[in-house]
Amino acid sequence: MTPELLGEAIVDFAFLAVFLGVLGIGALIADYVFPHIPFIQRYLDRLPDYEDDEEVERQYREEQRQRRLARQRRRASRR
Numbered sequence: 001m002t003p004e005l006l007g008e009a010i011v012d013f014a015f016l017a018v019f020l021g022v023l024g025i026g027a028l029i030a031d032y033v034f035p036h037i038p039f040i041q042r043y044l045d046r047l048p049d050y051e052d053d054e055e056v057e058r059q060y061r062e063e064q065r066q067r068r069l070a071r072q073r074r075r076a077s078r079r
Contacts, residue, residue: 048060
């Protein structure tokens with residue numbers, strides 16, 4: 001290994017370390033800060049569970065349909 005190659009590898013590893021550090025900080029923010037922001041928490045609560053279970057997906061779709069119907073009924077009752 002030549003000194004030039006070793007120097008280039010050190011610089012590349014430094015860039016990689018900075019990139020992974022930024023990703024790690026972003027993950028910490030997403031895990032610990034975002035849940036304390038109300039509109040982001042409401043959005044996250046509305047997301048379906050990431051399971052391959054068809055029953056869970058059907059249940060989620062039914063809940064969405066019920067919310068949409070309730071919203072339509074509220075709007076219709078105001079008129």
